[in-house]
Amino acid sequence: MSTPNSREVAFAGPNTPPSIPLPLPEKAIDVASTSINEMPLLQFSFEPVAKSDFWIPDNVETIIATTLSQARNKISRVQKAADKSKQTKYLLISETSEDIIEKLLEKVRGAKATRAKNCILYRVMPSRDHGTLVGTFNVHFPFAIQTANIPISRQWWVATADSLFMGFYCGRQADYSFTPVANPPRTDTTPPLAPTDWPSFVVEVGHSESFQQLRGDANWWWRNSSRQTKLILLFNVCKTPSHFVEVELWQEALHSYVGYETRSTQRFRTELGLVPVLERKQNTTVVSPHGNHTSIEIDTGLLLRHTANFAPNVILTQEMLSEICAQYS
Known part of the structure; x- marks a missing residue:
């Protein structure tokens, strides 16, 4: 039997792996005698094939926050800019302590957080x-x-x-x-x-x-x-x-x-x-x-x-x- 070495499933998104190879089963299935409900679900790992999926856009503002008030004041300014321009803004708060990060993860109106290690990326919408x-x-x-x-x-x-x-x-x-x-x-x-x-x-x-x-x-x-x-x-x-x-x-x-x-x-x-x-x-x-x-x-x-x-x-x-x-x- 001749088959390809792997099957690829396509994904969409910026900086996202275009495909993940799936291992083939050991043998083929007789289509005539097997219903779709009886067919095996091919097993594969969801471990990422990219180094990171922490995506940072080009138009991001960056701040190194050493205090909670410094970070919150910057978030407030970016929020006002988003409201005024009616456009989405991005803010990257980096090199921040764990204690500040935990407090910053409280819900921010109009903003969504993505966290990676000691930094937070906010997508701030009007x-x-x-x-x-x-x-x-x-x-x-x-x-x-x-x-x-x-x-x-x-x-x-x-x-x-x-x-x-x-x-x-x-x-x-x-x-x-x-x-x-x-x-x-x-x-x-x-x-x-x-x-x-x-x-x-x-x-x-x-x-x-x-x-x-x-x-x-x-x-x-x-x-x-x-x-x-x-x-x-x-x-x-x-x-x-x-x-x-x-x-x-x-x-x-x-x-x-x-x-x-x-x-x-x-x-x-x-x-x-x-x-x-x-x-x-x-x-x-x-x-x-x-x-x-x-x-x-x-x-x-x-x-x-x-x-x-x-x-x-x-x-x-x-x-x-x-x-x-x-x-x-």
Whole structure:
């Protein structure tokens, strides 16, 4: 049998490895006698192949903060600059003590932190615009959850937006994150969920940024969580040439890995197994409150980390998206 030496899965994002080689299984699978549900999931390591995924943009401001007040004053000045210019600003606070870093990781309005060792990179967005979108999402998403027959209860799930999640090289804060609780009170026949600190679903908001960067954020969550974060919702707020919001839902999918078997002079297609990939599941653009944007449907099984079909999918309706993005459309 003739097969390539490795299979590559593509990722998107600045300074992100373009691919991770996946080892091949020892033997091919008989496609005629094997259903997709019986095919093995190819195992591979999520250890990063790059030196670091702590991405520092070219237009970053840098400060070496020796005191907490010095750092907070600089953050405040950068926040005012972002509010005045209506553009995203970046601030790198470096060579800072652990004590200062811990205090700086408290939620900063309109800013998200990425931490690596003794430095913090802040992505500072116009506070009013960013706060309105995230705040309105926090109103509508629990309603969408409840409409899908999922209780609004900490016994079932918790929102963990303020938490810092540590990856291979750095840690990140999300604009919103949803973590299902292990062993929720469902039924006696429901298998317990494995406990985990990583969310199953996160929201990332960008302000007049390229989707390449936001997609890099989506890949960071999926890859650094070792596939525990399988749902990433992206909002990219654009104000030129007109106001609109691009929305994308990225989701893990299992793709069939195809190889070829050579018999005499002929090649035959054969399945080798399933490969997990992160792919764009849905996308829409919210231009106006009464526009033709579509709803976003979130897989409940991936959201709650449960395979039983006990609840419908969570729907962010057209009306909800209009409300969430109302300030920009």
